[in-house]
Amino acid sequence: MDLSRELKNSLASLSIVPGYVLTIVLTLGLTLGVLVSMFNLNFLLNFEPLPYPNQDRLVISNWEHKDDGRLRFSNAQNYPGLREMASNRDLFEQLSFIKYGEEIQQNDSKKSKILVAYTGPELMEMLATPFELGRGFQETEAKDTNNSVAVISHQFWQQHFGGEPNIIGQVIQFKDINFSIIGVTASKFIEPQLMAVGRKTQVWVPWDFVNETEKDDANWGLFFIDIFMVGKVKLEQSIIQAEHILTTRINDTFKSEVAGVPYFDKREITVTLPKFEQVILGDATSRTLMVLIGVFVLMLIAAVNITNLVMARAANNQRKFSIQAALGARKVHIFCNIFSEIWLVMTAASFLAIVVAYISNNLLINYTQEYIPRVNELSINGATLVFTFSVAWLLALIFAIVTVQQIKYRKLALALQASGKGAGLQISKKVRTFLMISQVALSAVLVTCNIYVLSTSLESVNKPIGFNIQELSYIDVDLGGVNLSTRDEWVSMLKEIKSRLIEHPAIKDISIASNAPMARTINMEWTVAVTTELGGGKKIGPGIALIDENYIPIIELPIIEGRNFSSNEAIERTKYAVINQTMANMIDMNESAIGKPLYFPRQKVPYLVIGVVKDMTIPEQNDSPRMYIPSINAASFMLKFHEGQAPNAEQLNHLLEQIHSQAYLHDMYSMEEIHHNKVSLDQIFAWCSASLALLSLVLAGVGIYGMFSYTIALRKFELGIRMAIGATPKRITTLILVDAFIPVIIGLFASVMVLYGLYLYINSATDYVVSVQYKGLITAALLILITSMIAGVMAIKSTISKSAIHALNDR
Secondary structure (H helix, E strand, O other): OOHHHHHHHHHHHHOOOHHHHHHHHHHHHHHHHHHHHHHHHHHHHHOOOOOOOOHHHEEEOEEEEEEOOEEEEEOOEOHHHHHHHHOOOOOEEEEEEEEEEEEEOOOOOOOOEEEEEEEOHHHHHHHOOOEEEEOOOOHHHOOOOOOOEEEEOHHHHHHHHOOOOOOOOOEEEEOOEEEEEEEEEOOOOOOOOOOOOOOOOOEEEEHHHOOHHHHOOOOOOOOEOOEEEEEEEOOOOOHHHHHHHHHHHHHHHHHHHOOOOHHHOOEEEEEEOOEHHHHHHOOHHHHHHHHHHHHHHHHHHHHHHHHHHHHHHHHHOHHHHHHHHHOOOOHHHHHHHHHHHHHHHHHHHHHHHHHHHHHHHHHHHHHHOOOOOOHHHOOOOHHHHHHHHHHHHHHHHHHHHHHHHOOOHHHHHHHHHOOOOOOOOOOOHHHHHHHHHHHHHHHHHHHHHHHHHHHHHHHHHHOOOOOOOOOEEEEEEEOOOOOOOOHHHHHHHHHHHHHHHHOOOOEEEEEEEOOOOOOOOOOOOEEOOEEEEOOEEEEEOOEEEEEOOOHHHHHOOOEEEEOOOOHHHHHHOOOEEEEEHHHHHHHOOOOOOOOOEEEOOOOOOOEEEEEEEOOOOOOOOOOOOEEEEEOOOOOEEEEEEOOOOOOOHHHHHHHHHHHOOOOEEEEEEEHHHHHHHHHHHHHHHHHHHHHHHHHHHHHHHHHHHHHHHHHHHHOHHHHHHHHHOOOOHHHHHHHHHHHHHHHHHHHHHHHHHHHHHHHHHHHHHOOOOOOOOHHHHHHHHHHHHHHHHHHHHHHHHHHHOOOHHHHHOOO
């Protein structure tokens, strides 16, 4: 058999049916392209190693806190604990501390905020950090050398310095310290996102420049979420054994240091050393796998459609096959003819799929790199090409095999003797029924699952958060360069800033507050141990906010019981407290919390509860106890703007400079922006699920339409007779729909069985808990039924809109 001649003949044959070719190329190219992109992402997350040597030995410390076996929080460590862990040098080949933070670049006219990491030379060695210019930290920048140097990222170099080649030796200033730039990381360097997905450090400086009050702190009861110890465990060292050793050491020291503090009586700390891969990926692999499965099901629906088209094409080629059989062609020749045609079409679809995958990869990189780890490493590589062509050619082989099985080879030659009526090649009714059932079942499963994801995502996006975020921003002012020796001077400065800010025409109201009601991180408040009795009673660990009298009215937080603070109480720091509903219930479920005392550690005078406010429901954060204390203490403010008049950071910095030359904006973010960021992933899943559901319905509709059309073509003569003896169009339509809807109902029943199996598996074999949503199931069934009905009506329309003679002529 001459393969090249076979391909030329197939190409010539396909050139006269451009609609057939275009339909398959578009259907498969689009669905396969999305599948390839999801395969690419899942392959990257599950099989591609991290770009660091000895990645299986790289770990980062994490502390889990439990009271009476109940997990309180994780990833909260302290400085003396870091030093205690680092003393175990026999466990690690290399180790380093790292602290993530944000600073203001003082020698920048715009006072830009930069993302900083404080660490040591060991980290850069463990990561084998490549450099575009200069070098990384060495022993001369190790702990306790106090060498003020900095390494900057390639992106920061390009954006803030314009890629200036003479950058080495230039100075970047923050915290009133001049840091000399000694290196620029290479563009190919991929920083391990250990703190948060999407966080990209711009400047690295030595550990010595962490605030003295923090790094030298010996308080074992004060925890932070932005400090870690990273290390490379020794080759012969078991990570599980290292965790056990560190847990014992940390717990023993912790208990001796906090002895006598009731809040920590039952506290147990478990030290874990998760690998870099585990921390960076988190639960992203399970989420992306679910999307891959959804796209795969969509691909199956498209495959069923293409099967219909290929078999219909074979039916149309029945006369050609009959001539070939009469001239001596064997069944294998018929198979090769069919396969060569579909192979050419699928190969063309593969090239379109690669283009679609490339576009999809770029969309993922541009819009999801803050939510999906490692997504910026996506590329079209060898594995991508192998997967794409393998799937396309495997499908081509399956289509050819399924189609050739429908051809009765021994009857082909006899077909030449037929006059035409009823002599066309017919696809087995069992095959047609099976294909329609499969089409409906797959579509119903995919639509139901996507409706579930869509509803849960939209529920999270639209869930009320309990306070008003409109035109509300939080700013943090840096007064580090302002010489204030007494508290009175500090309070006077804060009042002056407040009064000058309120004079700005865009600012409607202002409050002095230690933190925002909603921040970028999950843990936004500092937590303190309080008890309901002196030295005993119930133990509660609320998040603390130091606020003035304007805070609660500005954010419009409803007061359920009691009252708010007064201005004088905030100035005098009166020992009153407003608590949220969760904390009030923890104090006493049956009685009012108003007037109840709350004792801080080592304080004999309690705070008295004067008010209870409604809980805030923050995305990514469970309801937790909160305590608001009157105090003008922090150089941070909640600002309420007039609608559409929010000033930018540069304008606020200009205003602060008029108050004091060393006062400038350290941070600024709006509550709307933070809320949007927190629900962005749910919004992405909502869009993806809605798109997949819509695509599956469209593909199902196209496939069912093809099934109906073929059935009508087979029964055309019969329908003509019925029309000739008086059957109305309505009667004909009902007859076709009732007959063809049997496989639709069977398909829906099969989808219910599949969904029930998935429900049992997910709830028993995974960490996810899926609830039954009958509305979603019913909605999916109705959508499939409506789609099927529309497809059926459209298919029968061309027949019933003409006279009976057209059907009797079998045209």
